[in-house]
Amino acid sequence: MKLEYFSMLDRIVARDAESLVAEATLPDESPIFEGHFPGFPLLPGVLMIECMAQAGGWLMLARQEFARMPLLAKVGQAKLRGMLLPGALLSVSAKLVHDGSGYAVMSGRIDSGGQMAAEAEYTLRILPFPNDSLAAMVRGRGTELGLLA
Amino acid sequence: MSSPDRTTYDRIAAIIAETANVAPEKINPKAHVINDLGIDSLDFLDIVFAIDKEFGIKVPVEAWTEAVNAGKAPAEQYFILGPLAERIDELVQAKTA
Numbered sequence: 001m002k003l004e005y006f007s008m009l010d011r012i013v014a015r016d017a018e019s020l021v022a023e024a025t026l027p028d029e030s031p032i033f034e035g036h037f038p039g040f041p042l043l044p045g046v047l048m049i050e051c052m053a054q055a056g057g058w059l060m061l062a063r064q065e066f067a068r069m070p071l072l073a074k075v076g077q078a079k080l081r082g083m084l085l086p087g088a089l090l091s092v093s094a095k096l097v098h099d100g101s102g103y104a105v106m107s108g109r110i111d112s113g114g115q116m117a118a119e120a121e122y123t124l125r126i127l128p129f130p131n132d133s134l135a136a137m138v139r140g141r142g143t144e145l146g147l148l149a
Numbered sequence: 150m151s152s153p154d155r156t157t158y159d160r161i162a163a164i165i166a167e168t169a170n171v172a173p174e175k176i177n178p179k180a181h182v183i184n185d186l187g188i189d190s191l192d193f194l195d196i197v198f199a200i201d202k203e204f205g206i207k208v209p210v211e212a213w214t215e216a217v218n219a220g221k222a223p224a225e226q227y228f229i230l231g232p233l234a235e236r237i238d239e240l241v242q243a244k245t246a
Contacts, residue, residue, distance in 0.1 A: 100208070101210040103198070123194065123195075123198070
């Protein structure tokens with residue numbers, strides 16, 4: 001997990017056609033924690049949302065064989081229930097609620113230490129990759145995560 | 150929301166009013182979803198999701214948009230409420246056929 005690069009998930013631990021579970025360990029140190037907050041480092045709530053959105057994004061990338069790019073378009077019903085501290089192991093899950101034409105509605109949650117830390121329903125737009133280099137980079141990361149052979 | 154006594158147009162109009170917070174008096178069969186009702190792309194996405202759920206279909210927005218952009222179909226065929234309701238009926242019939 002490299003917060004400052006928005007690399008939120010370390011590995012995929014389970015996946016089927018309509019769901020995905022990933023894990024990530026919060027770093028002990030990050031520039032993010034220097035500001036949020038000085039002397040009291042916490043994962044910002046917006047980055048909890050980002051974790052869930054990325055899990056859903058990887059699910060949709062895998063479903064569409066990395067042909068198009070998911071982008072977060074809407075977040076609804078978000079509840080940030082717990083504080084996530086440096087070193088915490090996160091289980092980040094995504095479930096497909098509806099696979100539409102050019103969009104997908106997902107539900108997501110984060111669990112840590114046996115407790116739910118966050119949950120949300122969110123919508124991803126599914127668009128063409130803006131350029132080949134980004135598509136290649138995403139496929140490379142997908143390979144690292146075990147989503148591509 | 151679904152009722153056998155309500156037409157497809159009525160059901161779509163109700164979805165638009167509720168989802169995009171459009172005043173019901175502005176909604177009519179000749180209204181263009183975007184140009185006349187002021188619905189932006191994100192609200193339109195919510196409306197499509199609500200229609201998908203309401204009718205148990207997958208509105209092919211991308212195919213429609215491609216057809217319009219390629220000059221193969223007039224935008225009015227898909228984005229004016231009256232014709233849109235007809236397209237939804239066709240999708241429902243195709244699904245149940």
